[in-house]
Amino acid sequence: MPRPHSRRPAPPPERPHEDEGLQPERTTMAWGRTLMSFVVVSAVFLRWLPQHGPFVLVLFGLAVLTAGSIYLTQRPRYARSARGIAREESAPEAGAVLATALAVLVLGALGVWVVLVLV
Amino acid sequence: MGEQPGTPGRRRLTERVLGGGEDPDPRFTLANERTFLAWIRTALAFLAGGIAIEAFTADLFDEGIRTFLAVVLLVLSMLVSAGATFRWIGVERSMRRQAPLPLPLIAPVLAVGGAIAAGVLVVVVLQG
Numbered sequence: 072m073p074r075p076h077s078r079r080p081a082p083p084p085e086r087p088h089e090d091e092g093l094q095p096e097r098t099t100m101a102w103g104r105t106l107m108s109f110v111v112v113s114a115v116f117l118r119w120l121p122q123h124g125p126f127v128l129v130l131f132g133l134a135v136l137t138a139g140s141i142y143l144t145q146r147p148r149y150a151r152s153a154r155g156i157a158r159e160e161s162a163p164e165a166g167a168v169l170a171t172a173l174a175v176l177v178l179g180a181l182g183v184w185v186v187l188v189l190v
Numbered sequence: 191m192g193e194q195p196g197t198p199g200r201r202r203l204t205e206r207v208l209g210g211g212e213d214p215d216p217r218f219t220l221a222n223e224r225t226f227l228a229w230i231r232t233a234l235a236f237l238a239g240g241i242a243i244e245a246f247t248a249d250l251f252d253e254g255i256r257t258f259l260a261v262v263l264l265v266l267s268m269l270v271s272a273g274a275t276f277r278w279i280g281v282e283r284s285m286r287r288q289a290p291l292p293l294p295l296i297a298p299v300l301a302v303g304g305a306i307a308a309g310v311l312v313v314v315v316l317q318g
Contacts, residue, residue, distance in 0.1 A: 090217065092217065094216075094217050094220045094221070095220065097220075097224065098220045098223055098224050101223070101224045101227040101228070102227060104227070104231060105227045105230055105231055105234075108230075108231045108234040108235070108238075109234065111234075111238060112234050112237055112238050112241070115238045115241045115242055115245070116241060118241070118242070118245035118246070119241060119244070119245055122244075122245065122248075152216070152220055155216040155219070155220075156216050156217070156220075159215075159216065160213055160216060161213045161214050161215065161216040161218070161219035162200075162204075162216065162219070163204055163208060163219050163222075163223070163282050164223060165203050165204045165207045165208065166200070166203055168223065168226055168275065168278055169207070169275065171227075171230055172230065172271050172272065172274060172275040175230060175233050175234065175237065175267060175268070175271035176268050176271050176272060178237060179233075179237055179240075179264045179265070179267045179268035179271070180268065182237065182240060182241060182260075182264045183261055183264045183265065186240075186244055186257055186260050186261055186264070187257070187261065
């Protein structure tokens with residue numbers, strides 16, 4: 072990735088940061104586990120199909136979409152956190168955090184609606 | 191794709207959510223993010239539990255109890271998810287101002303909610 076305005080030269084790709092606690096790796100794996108949880112939730116939603124009908128596919132799709140977005144953003148997110156460690160500059164993932172929480176909230180609210188209203 | 195910690199758009203969102211202050215140690219920010227993700231997985235477990243209660247226990251519980259348990263678990267997952275977000279923001283803000291970290295509020299919510307669901311189950315099982 073070209074980074075014309077960076078203040079320091081890019082670290083070598085095989086060693087993007089010097090953190091011995093491997094914080095960027097651990098955080099990326101935590102996102103990966105969360106991704107898997109969304110996949111599991113999407114699969115469990117499919118068990119609602121016989122009872123609640125095709126609207127459930129919206130819930131299934133939303134959970135799959137969230138998992139997919141986490142998957143597709145893993146690389147750039149890892150790169151950002153490794154760069155943050157390398158430059159001693161914190162880069163909080165406000166967008167990803169808020170979007171993930173919102174996805175759970177919407178899934179929960181739609182789930183309550185399906186159970187109470189749609190039947 | 192080539193966004194960096196200092197990209198204007200990313201900075202703007204971060205600043206609007208977290209306010210000013212100084213950048214904390216990036217390791218603390220990542221640790222806060224992992225804690226948030228652990229809470230989100232807890233919320234997802236409650237979500238899956240709520241769906242499963244509604245989907246699998248049709249011949250085990252009465253309609254009303256099943257619906258009640260499912261709704262309790264689903265609402266609990268929403269509370270945990272919202273609480274995790276506020277905690278993430280609160281911790282990040284405190285670190286930027288070198289202030290003490292906020293008290294965890296989600297833990298008591300989780301305890302009370304779990305106790306309600308378990309209590310209902312005990313009553314239902316005892317009544318056969």
